[in-house]
Amino acid sequence: MKMKTILLVFLILISTGVTGVTAITGDPGGGMGQQLQNQTPAQGPDSLQDVQNQTQSQAQGPEQAQNRTQEQLGEQERLQDRTQSMDATRLQQRLQERKQEQLQEQAELPAERQRVLARYSNVSAFVHVLSNESQSRELLGEGPGGIGPQVSEYAREFNNSLQAQIRAEERIESRNAFVRFLVGGDEEAVGTLEQETIRNQERIQEMQQLITRCQDCDAQVKEMLKDQLQEMEEQQTRLQQLAQKEKEDKGIIGWLWK
Secondary structure: OHHHHHHHHHHHHHHHHHHHHHHHHOOOOOHHHHHHHHHHHHHHHHHHHHHHHHHHHHHHHHHHHHHHOOOOHHHHHHHHHHHHHHHHHHHHHHHHHHHHHHHHHOOOOOOHHHHHHHHOHHHHHHHHHOOOOHHHHHHHHOOOOOOOOHHHHHHHHHHHHHHHHHHHHHHOOOOOOHHHHHHOHHHHHHHHHHHHHHHHEEEHHHHHHHHHHHOOOOOOHHHHHHHHHHHHHHHHHHHHHHHHHHHHHHHHHHHHHH
8 A cells, every 4th residue: 555655656757757857948839839939930021011012112123223314403503593693683783783883983173074984884893893703703603614714814905994994084075165166075084995895896796706606604694695795785886976076177277288
Protein backbone atom coordinates (compact mmCIF):
# COMPACT_ATOMS: atom_id res chain seq x y z
CA MET A 1 0.00 0.00 0.00
CA LYS A 2 2.82 2.34 0.88
CA MET A 3 4.57 1.52 -2.36
CA LYS A 4 1.46 2.38 -4.34
CA THR A 5 1.13 5.65 -2.54
CA ILE A 6 4.75 6.60 -3.15
CA LEU A 7 4.49 5.64 -6.81
CA LEU A 8 1.35 7.75 -7.21
CA VAL A 9 3.03 10.79 -5.65
CA PHE A 10 6.06 10.30 -7.91
CA LEU A 11 3.88 10.23 -11.02
CA ILE A 12 2.06 13.35 -9.91
CA LEU A 13 5.37 15.20 -9.43
CA ILE A 14 6.67 14.12 -12.82
CA SER A 15 3.47 15.27 -14.50
CA THR A 16 3.59 18.64 -12.75
CA GLY A 17 7.26 19.22 -13.79
CA VAL A 18 6.61 18.49 -17.49
CA THR A 19 3.67 20.89 -17.55
CA GLY A 20 5.79 23.68 -16.01
CA VAL A 21 8.64 23.17 -18.43
CA THR A 22 6.24 23.26 -21.36
CA ALA A 23 4.71 26.51 -20.13
CA ILE A 24 8.19 28.12 -19.78
CA THR A 25 9.88 26.99 -23.02
CA GLY A 26 6.78 27.36 -25.20
CA ASP A 27 4.99 24.82 -27.28
CA PRO A 28 5.88 24.79 -30.99
CA GLY A 29 2.22 24.54 -31.75
CA GLY A 30 1.23 27.03 -29.08
CA GLY A 31 3.26 30.08 -27.88
CA MET A 32 5.86 30.37 -30.69
CA GLY A 33 3.31 29.57 -33.32
CA GLN A 34 1.02 32.26 -31.96
CA GLN A 35 3.91 34.77 -31.92
CA LEU A 36 4.79 34.05 -35.55
CA GLN A 37 1.12 34.23 -36.40
CA ASN A 38 0.86 37.66 -34.76
CA GLN A 39 3.89 38.98 -36.67
CA THR A 40 3.44 37.56 -40.15
CA PRO A 41 -0.19 38.49 -40.85
CA ALA A 42 0.36 42.02 -39.40
CA GLN A 43 3.27 42.75 -41.73
CA GLY A 44 1.76 41.30 -44.88
CA PRO A 45 -1.01 43.86 -45.68
CA ASP A 46 1.19 46.82 -44.70
CA SER A 47 3.99 45.71 -47.00
CA LEU A 48 1.55 45.28 -49.85
CA GLN A 49 0.16 48.76 -49.28
CA ASP A 50 3.69 50.19 -49.25
CA VAL A 51 4.42 48.57 -52.58
CA GLN A 52 1.22 49.94 -54.04
CA ASN A 53 1.98 53.44 -52.76
CA GLN A 54 5.50 53.28 -54.15
CA THR A 55 4.18 52.11 -57.50
CA GLN A 56 1.69 54.97 -57.59
CA SER A 57 4.41 57.48 -56.66
CA GLN A 58 6.64 56.20 -59.44
CA ALA A 59 3.77 56.41 -61.90
CA GLN A 60 2.96 59.99 -60.85
CA GLY A 61 6.63 61.06 -60.67
CA PRO A 62 7.13 62.42 -64.23
CA GLU A 63 3.81 64.27 -64.17
CA GLN A 64 4.52 65.81 -60.77
CA ALA A 65 8.04 66.77 -61.89
CA GLN A 66 6.61 68.40 -65.01
CA ASN A 67 4.08 70.31 -62.93
CA ARG A 68 6.82 71.52 -60.60
CA THR A 69 8.92 72.59 -63.58
CA GLN A 70 5.99 74.54 -65.04
CA GLU A 71 5.34 76.18 -61.69
CA GLN A 72 8.99 77.19 -61.40
CA LEU A 73 9.01 78.62 -64.92
CA GLY A 74 5.80 80.50 -64.19
CA GLU A 75 7.29 81.95 -61.04
CA GLN A 76 10.43 82.99 -62.91
CA GLU A 77 8.32 84.73 -65.55
CA ARG A 78 6.32 86.54 -62.87
CA LEU A 79 9.51 87.66 -61.17
CA GLN A 80 10.98 88.77 -64.51
CA ASP A 81 7.84 90.73 -65.39
CA ARG A 82 7.87 92.38 -61.97
CA THR A 83 11.57 93.25 -62.36
CA GLN A 84 10.98 94.71 -65.81
CA SER A 85 8.07 96.74 -64.54
CA MET A 86 10.23 98.01 -61.69
CA ASP A 87 12.97 98.97 -64.17
CA ALA A 88 10.59 101.02 -66.31
CA THR A 89 8.96 102.53 -63.25
CA ARG A 90 12.32 103.39 -61.75
CA LEU A 91 13.45 105.05 -64.98
CA GLN A 92 10.29 107.13 -65.15
CA GLN A 93 10.64 108.06 -61.49
CA ARG A 94 14.27 109.08 -61.94
CA LEU A 95 13.36 111.26 -64.92
CA GLN A 96 10.70 113.05 -62.88
CA GLU A 97 13.11 113.52 -60.00
CA ARG A 98 15.70 115.03 -62.35
CA LYS A 99 13.15 117.45 -63.78
CA GLN A 100 12.32 118.63 -60.26
CA GLU A 101 16.01 119.07 -59.54
CA GLN A 102 16.38 121.14 -62.72
CA LEU A 103 13.50 123.41 -61.71
CA GLN A 104 15.09 124.00 -58.33
CA GLU A 105 18.47 124.72 -59.92
CA GLN A 106 16.90 127.20 -62.35
CA ALA A 107 14.67 128.96 -59.86
CA GLU A 108 17.07 131.89 -59.38
CA LEU A 109 17.94 132.34 -63.05
CA PRO A 110 16.59 135.19 -65.20
CA ALA A 111 13.22 134.59 -66.78
CA GLU A 112 14.65 134.62 -70.32
CA ARG A 113 17.11 131.86 -69.50
CA GLN A 114 14.45 129.81 -67.72
CA ARG A 115 12.27 130.07 -70.82
CA VAL A 116 15.02 128.65 -73.02
CA LEU A 117 15.93 125.88 -70.56
CA ALA A 118 12.30 124.80 -70.30
CA ARG A 119 12.43 123.77 -73.97
CA TYR A 120 15.19 121.29 -73.11
CA SER A 121 13.71 119.98 -69.87
CA ASN A 122 12.74 116.45 -70.97
CA VAL A 123 15.79 115.79 -73.12
CA SER A 124 18.16 117.28 -70.58
CA ALA A 125 16.75 115.06 -67.81
CA PHE A 126 16.95 112.01 -70.06
CA VAL A 127 20.60 112.39 -71.04
CA HIS A 128 21.53 113.28 -67.46
CA VAL A 129 20.04 110.03 -66.12
CA LEU A 130 21.62 107.86 -68.81
CA SER A 131 25.00 109.57 -68.47
CA ASN A 132 25.17 108.03 -64.98
CA GLU A 133 26.93 104.79 -65.88
CA SER A 134 25.78 102.81 -62.84
CA GLN A 135 22.13 103.58 -63.60
CA SER A 136 22.63 102.93 -67.28
CA ARG A 137 24.22 99.55 -66.56
CA GLU A 138 21.39 98.65 -64.20
CA LEU A 139 18.69 99.51 -66.72
CA LEU A 140 20.34 98.40 -69.94
CA GLY A 141 22.81 95.74 -68.83
CA GLU A 142 26.41 95.28 -69.84
CA GLY A 143 28.54 92.72 -71.62
CA PRO A 144 27.58 91.03 -74.90
CA GLY A 145 23.82 91.34 -74.32
CA GLY A 146 23.74 94.78 -72.70
CA ILE A 147 24.25 98.34 -73.92
CA GLY A 148 24.58 100.29 -70.67
CA PRO A 149 28.19 101.53 -71.05
CA GLN A 150 27.75 102.47 -74.72
CA VAL A 151 24.53 104.39 -74.13
CA SER A 152 26.08 106.11 -71.13
CA GLU A 153 28.97 107.32 -73.28
CA TYR A 154 26.65 108.65 -75.99
CA ALA A 155 24.52 110.35 -73.32
CA ARG A 156 27.55 112.19 -71.91
CA GLU A 157 28.54 113.37 -75.38
CA PHE A 158 24.98 114.43 -76.13
CA ASN A 159 24.74 116.29 -72.83
CA ASN A 160 27.88 118.31 -73.64
CA SER A 161 26.50 119.10 -77.07
CA LEU A 162 23.16 120.05 -75.53
CA GLN A 163 24.82 122.64 -73.32
CA ALA A 164 26.45 124.21 -76.39
CA GLN A 165 23.08 124.30 -78.16
CA ILE A 166 21.42 125.92 -75.15
CA ARG A 167 24.06 128.65 -75.09
CA ALA A 168 23.65 129.22 -78.84
CA GLU A 169 19.88 129.53 -78.53
CA GLU A 170 20.29 131.93 -75.61
CA ARG A 171 22.56 134.11 -77.77
CA ILE A 172 19.89 134.23 -80.45
CA GLU A 173 17.13 134.98 -77.91
CA SER A 174 19.08 137.77 -76.23
CA ARG A 175 20.49 139.41 -79.36
CA ASN A 176 20.12 143.17 -79.27
CA ALA A 177 17.32 144.37 -81.52
CA PHE A 178 19.34 147.26 -82.97
CA VAL A 179 22.31 145.00 -83.73
CA ARG A 180 19.96 142.53 -85.36
CA PHE A 181 18.46 145.34 -87.46
CA LEU A 182 21.89 146.37 -88.67
CA VAL A 183 23.80 143.12 -89.20
CA GLY A 184 21.15 140.42 -88.89
CA GLY A 185 21.43 137.14 -87.03
CA ASP A 186 24.20 135.72 -84.88
CA GLU A 187 26.45 133.79 -87.27
CA GLU A 188 28.46 132.18 -84.46
CA ALA A 189 25.32 130.80 -82.85
CA VAL A 190 24.17 129.56 -86.25
CA GLY A 191 27.44 127.72 -86.80
CA THR A 192 27.22 126.05 -83.38
CA LEU A 193 23.65 124.87 -83.92
CA GLU A 194 24.39 123.48 -87.37
CA GLN A 195 27.46 121.54 -86.23
CA GLU A 196 25.90 120.16 -83.06
CA THR A 197 22.63 119.10 -84.66
CA ILE A 198 24.52 117.04 -87.24
CA ARG A 199 26.56 115.33 -84.52
CA ASN A 200 23.54 114.73 -82.32
CA GLN A 201 21.54 113.20 -85.13
CA GLU A 202 24.36 110.72 -85.63
CA ARG A 203 24.40 109.94 -81.90
CA ILE A 204 20.64 109.43 -81.90
CA GLN A 205 20.91 106.95 -84.77
CA GLU A 206 23.66 105.05 -82.98
CA MET A 207 21.60 104.82 -79.80
CA GLN A 208 18.54 103.68 -81.75
CA GLN A 209 20.56 100.85 -83.27
CA LEU A 210 21.94 99.88 -79.87
CA ILE A 211 18.46 99.73 -78.34
CA THR A 212 17.18 97.61 -81.22
CA ARG A 213 20.01 95.09 -80.75
CA CYS A 214 19.89 95.04 -76.95
CA GLN A 215 19.18 91.55 -75.59
CA ASP A 216 19.24 92.37 -71.88
CA CYS A 217 16.82 95.32 -72.15
CA ASP A 218 13.21 94.67 -71.19
CA ALA A 219 10.47 95.77 -73.58
CA GLN A 220 9.06 98.57 -71.43
CA VAL A 221 12.43 100.26 -70.97
CA LYS A 222 13.19 99.97 -74.69
CA GLU A 223 9.90 101.64 -75.58
CA MET A 224 10.59 104.47 -73.15
CA LEU A 225 14.03 104.98 -74.63
CA LYS A 226 12.65 105.02 -78.18
CA ASP A 227 10.11 107.67 -77.17
CA GLN A 228 12.83 109.79 -75.60
CA LEU A 229 15.05 109.46 -78.66
CA GLN A 230 12.12 110.51 -80.83
CA GLU A 231 11.75 113.66 -78.75
CA MET A 232 15.49 114.31 -79.01
CA GLU A 233 15.25 113.96 -82.78
CA GLU A 234 12.34 116.41 -82.93
CA GLN A 235 14.32 118.90 -80.89
CA GLN A 236 17.29 118.70 -83.24
CA THR A 237 14.93 119.38 -86.15
CA ARG A 238 13.63 122.46 -84.32
CA LEU A 239 17.17 123.72 -83.76
CA GLN A 240 18.02 123.19 -87.43
CA GLN A 241 15.05 125.32 -88.37
CA LEU A 242 16.09 127.97 -85.83
CA ALA A 243 19.60 128.06 -87.29
CA GLN A 244 18.23 128.40 -90.82
CA LYS A 245 15.94 131.25 -89.80
CA GLU A 246 18.78 133.05 -88.02
CA LYS A 247 21.03 132.62 -91.06
CA GLU A 248 18.42 134.18 -93.33
CA ASP A 249 18.23 137.26 -91.10
CA LYS A 250 20.79 139.49 -92.90
CA GLY A 251 19.95 142.86 -91.36
CA ILE A 252 20.01 146.13 -93.29
CA ILE A 253 23.73 145.94 -93.96
CA GLY A 254 23.49 142.40 -95.15
CA TRP A 255 20.79 143.28 -97.62
CA LEU A 256 22.78 146.24 -98.89
CA TRP A 257 25.84 144.08 -99.51
CA LYS A 258 23.84 141.27 -101.05
